[in-house]
Structure formats: structure tokens, C-alpha cells
Amino acid sequence: MTEEINLTIDGIPITTRAGTSVLDAALENAIYIPHLCHHPDLKPVGACRLCGVEIDGGRMTMSCLEPARAGIEVVTESPEIALVRRTAVELLIANHDMDCLACAAATDCELLRLSAHVSVQSERLERLKGLTELKPVDNSNPFFSFDPNKCVLCTICVRTCEEIQGVRALALINRGYETVIGTFGNKPFIESVCESCGECVVRCPVGALAPKRFQKPAREVQTTCTYCGVGCGLYLGVIGDRIVSARGDRERPSNHGQLCVKGRYGFKFINHPGRLTTPLIKRNGEFEEATWEEALDLVAEKFSQHKGDSFAALASAKCTNEENYLIQKLTRAAMGTNTVDHCARL
Numbered sequence: 464m465t466e467e468i469n470l471t472i473d474g475i476p477i478t479t480r481a482g483t484s485v486l487d488a489a490l491e492n493a494i495y496i497p498h499l500c501h502h503p504d505l506k507p508v509g510a511c512r513l514c515g516v517e518i519d520g521g522r523m524t525m526s527c528l529e530p531a532r533a534g535i536e537v538v539t540e541s542p543e544i545a546l547v548r549r550t551a552v553e554l555l556i557a558n559h560d561m562d563c564l565a566c567a568a569a570t571d572c573e574l575l576r577l578s579a580h581v582s583v584q585s586e587r588l589e590r591l592k593g594l595t596e597l598k599p600v601d602n603s604n605p606f607f608s609f610d611p612n613k614c615v616l617c618t619i620c621v622r623t624c625e626e627i628q629g630v631r632a633l634a635l636i637n638r639g640y641e642t643v644i645g646t647f648g649n650k651p652f653i654e655s656v657c658e659s660c661g662e663c664v665v666r667c668p669v670g671a672l673a674p675k676r677f678q679k680p681a682r683e684v685q686t687t688c689t690y691c692g693v694g695c696g697l698y699l700g701v702i703g704d705r706i707v708s709a710r711g712d713r714e715r716p717s718n719h720g721q722l723c724v725k726g727r728y729g730f731k732f733i734n735h736p737g738r739l740t741t742p743l744i745k746r747n748g749e750f751e752e753a754t755w756e757e758a759l760d761l762v763a764e765k766f767s768q769h770k771g772d773s774f775a776a777l778a779s780a781k782c783t784n785e786e787n788y789l790i791q792k793l794t795r796a797a798m799g800t801n802t803v804d805h806c807a808r809l
């Protein structure tokens with residue numbers, strides 16, 4: 464069992480698990496410490512220098528890298544901390560493309576949240592601007608775009624690709640003001656080893672990596688992905704009877720919120736007008752629309768004409784594991800044969 468420890472943050476006594484970082488301990492207890500390069504799924508790197516705190520009256524230290532220890536007193540706001548944070552945020556914003564109204568992250572942008580928190584002084588921004596020109600946006604990927612002018616170099620995308628996806632398609636390249644996130648050889652995304660899973664896109668805190676098609680759903684429906692036998696949990700976002708988004712279900716043990724390119728972006732077929740949504744029964748050589756009752760009655764009648772090895776079942780990877788279990792049960796127990804197979808060959 465993990466040991467529990469007690470400490471204080473801004474004078475508030477809190478309890479956390481030994482080994483938790485000071486930043487996570489604060490966030491878990493609803494105490495906000497500004498942060499940009501921290502993500503709970505990833506190892507900390509201390510890159511953005513925004514999460515500074517003072518511990519036991521000592522020098523400023525990055526709370527994402529600092530393990531919480533029993534009895535320490537953490538201070539999250541002081542004149543020195545405020546100055547460092549405001550300067551760090553102003554440097555980020557000075558060279559940031561502030562086209563916020565057209566940005567996919569407009570309603571959920573960590574940089575906007577930070578600039579409000581630290582009271583950015585706009586008159587200082589001009590002086591801090593580097594001699595940079597607008598860099599070209601990479602639109603080569605069919606599902607998302609990458610705008611280096613909005614990137615804050617937090618490296619969350621780089622670490623996601625390495626630590627979660629294990630692909631390592633991205634890295635920090637160049638130096639100084641020219642530093643950008645790029646692929647090997649700084650080729651367009653589509654020519655790299657990127658698998659288009661979108662895991663970096665969902666973690667990007669500022670909209671530099673943004674889906675090309677995004678509509679905020681009116682509601683979400685919890686379901687299971689139909690693409691393969693893994694059975695990833697996802698939430699489909701819906702407007703009316705249209706599916707407009709998909710996101711992973713972090714509570715589902717089969718995927719812990721992660722999705723592949725098909726699960727995340729491959730839902731367009733559901734709304735395709737050519738998709739069959741009613742059963743068809745062939746009568747006089749022509750398919751005719753039928754009700755589900757008519758279709759199921761017909762299938763049951765045909766099944767009743769077979770028993771044992773004149774019957775075989777081929778199950779689909781698009782079914783859930785539970786549905787496939789039922790198919791094998793029906794085949795063995797009701798139809799009296801072991802001739803049952805499955806199309807999933809992952």
C-alpha cells in the first residue's frame with residue numbers, strides 16, 4: 464500500500480501519496496499552480512519554468528519535478544515567483560500567433576488561461592518579440608494540422624509520441640528562435656513515420672496541433688469502437704443525428720483513453736448516405752427493405768433447417784468481445800457444431 468504523507472501548500476494542510484510531485488499534489492487538492500509542459504500521462508521535464516514554488520523558504524524550484532515530502536511547506540505565490548512566471552508567459556505570447564478566434568483550442572487554451580492568471584503586460588510584448596517570420600503551417604496530414612506559429616515548445620507532443628505511442632515521429636529541431644517541433648528531416652507530417660493516431664493532438668495545450676474538422680458536440684454517447692477486437696472505449700460526440708467527434712474513454716481498461724487513427728478519425732462512414740441502416744431481404748432476385756422482425760424471423764427459419772456440421776459461423780471483429788462470445792455460444796450450444804471462426808487477425 465502506498466504511504467500517505469502530510470504537507471502544507473499555501474498554508475493549507477493536504478494529504479497525498481508518497482512519490483507524487485508537488486504539482487500533482489496541489490492539483491489533486493484543487494490548488495492551481497500554473498503549468499504548461501506538465502501532463503499527467505507523461506514524465507515531467509521541467510521545460511516551461513512556469514510551475515515554480517518555494518519550499519521551506521528555499522529558492523524557487525519546479526514543482527513538477529519536485530517530489531512531495533512529509534512535513535514540507537510549499538508556497539506557490541511570491542513576488543519572485545510572479546516575476547519569473549509573468550516573464551516566461553510574456554516570452555511565449557510575444558511570438559505566438561494570437562489568432563485566437565480562428566483557433567481550434569480557443570475555448571480550451573492553456574496559454575490563454577495562463578496569460579489571464581499572470582496578468583500579462585501587453586506593452587512589454589512588443590519589446591520581447593523575436594525576429595521571426597511566420598512559419599508555414601503543415602496541412603499535409605488529412606486529419607490534423609500543425610501550426611508552428613502557435614507552438615510553445617512544451618514538448619508534450621514529442622513525449623506523447625515517444626512515451627505513449629512508441630513511434631518517435633517528432634523531436635525538437637533547430638536552435639534559438641528557430642527551434643520548432645518537427646519530424647525527421649523536417650519533412651511534412653504525412654511523409655514521416657507518424658501514424659496519425661492523434662494522441663499528440665488531444666494533448667496539445669494551445670491548438671498548434673489541431674484537428675482539421677472539429678465541431679463541439681451537443682452531447683456525447685459512451686460506446687465501444689467497432690474497428691477491431693481490442694474493444695476500445697470511446698465517447699462519440701453528437702449533434703442531432705450526426706456524429707461529429709470521438710474521444711477515448713480514460714476509464715476503459717482496454718485503451719485507457721487512447722485511440723488509433725481509425726477509432727479517433729474514422730467515423731465519417733456512420734453518417735454516409737450510402738450506408739445500410741435497414742435490413743434487406745432478397746425477393747424475386749431483388750433486395751427489398753425489410754423490418755428487423757422480418758429479417759430476424761427469416762434468419763431463425765433458415766437456422767432451423769441446419770444442425771451440426773451443415774452449419775458454420777464466421778464472427779466479425781466489428782462486434783464486441785461479448786457479442787462474439789454469444790455467437791460461439793449459439794454455434795456450439797444451439798447449432799451443435801464447433802465450426803466457428805472470427806475474422807480478426809491482428
Ligand code: FES
Pocket residue numbers: 497498499500501508509510511512513514515525526527528
Ligand atoms: Fe513544471 Fe513546466 S510544468 S516546468
